[in-house]
Amino acid sequence: DHDKQMVERWKGEADSALIFAGLFSAVIMVSFVESYKWLLSPDSADQTVELLTQISGQLPNHTNASVKSGPSVGPTAAVMVNLAWFSSMALCFSCSVGATLIQQWARRYLVLMQGPERVYLRPFMLNGVRKFQVERTIQLMGISLHSSILFYAVGVLKFILDINTMLGFTALGICLMLGLMYLIATFLPLFFFDCPYSTPWS
Known part of the structure; x- marks a missing residue:
């Protein structure tokens, strides 16, 4: 019937999003872990200061004044790439959570529709589906997943351009x-x- 078809559509979209989000999040995580090392690598300016300090220490009549450098900050490109990939990962995880919740809602809806009070509950539950815009919520799940892909692509482009x-x-x-x-x-x-x-934006 109509209820079963509607719930099956919810579950189908949630299952597809959950599988893709799981695979895509693994790709993002590998890229993010690798790119995070760029922020932890020593800054080239700090390396230059340290090298000059060592050279000056070997010169005669050198002073004991040490050259202090500022805090080590990753290059701008590394920060931008990590920011894009972190945003992508956050959106992908939110999509996974949303897909899991939709599966729970679908199971709960089917359980309620199988009880003896189905005749009385069906109009009430259908009104709740329209009132709380469940279809729009499912659409937002697709939007977050596509936005995650967009942020990841931006990070990849910035990485390749550098x-x-x-x-x-x-x-x-x-x-x-x-x-x-x-x-x-x-x-x-x-x-x-x-x-x-x-598309989910249509």
Whole structure:
């Protein structure tokens, strides 16, 4: 019936999002752990100060004054990449939590609909589904997952651009082309109601 089809659709979307989020979070975690080392590596300015201090200590008539450097701060590129990947990881985890909650809601809904009070509960529960906009909540789960992919792509682009400019602009061109296709799929349903393409933003 209608209730079962609706709940099965919820569970299907939650299952797909949970599987993809689990795999994608593993990729993000590996990248984030590796990039976090950049922030812990000694700063080049500190290394220069330390080297100059050692050289001055070997010179005759040197003073005992030591050169102090500021706190070690990672390069701007490393901070930006880590920020993008951390945001991606946070959104991916929030999607996983949301998918798990949706599965629980679906099971609870089915249990309530199987009881003897089903005839009286069904209109009440359907009104609650519309009132609390469950469909919109499920849509937000997809939005958070797609936003997670976007943040990860931004971090990858920044990482590649700092390594090699030509390679970075090539990757940027590919990402812009894919982004344009995504925007087309997002806005087409707004102008053509029979368009089968859509995204969570549509």
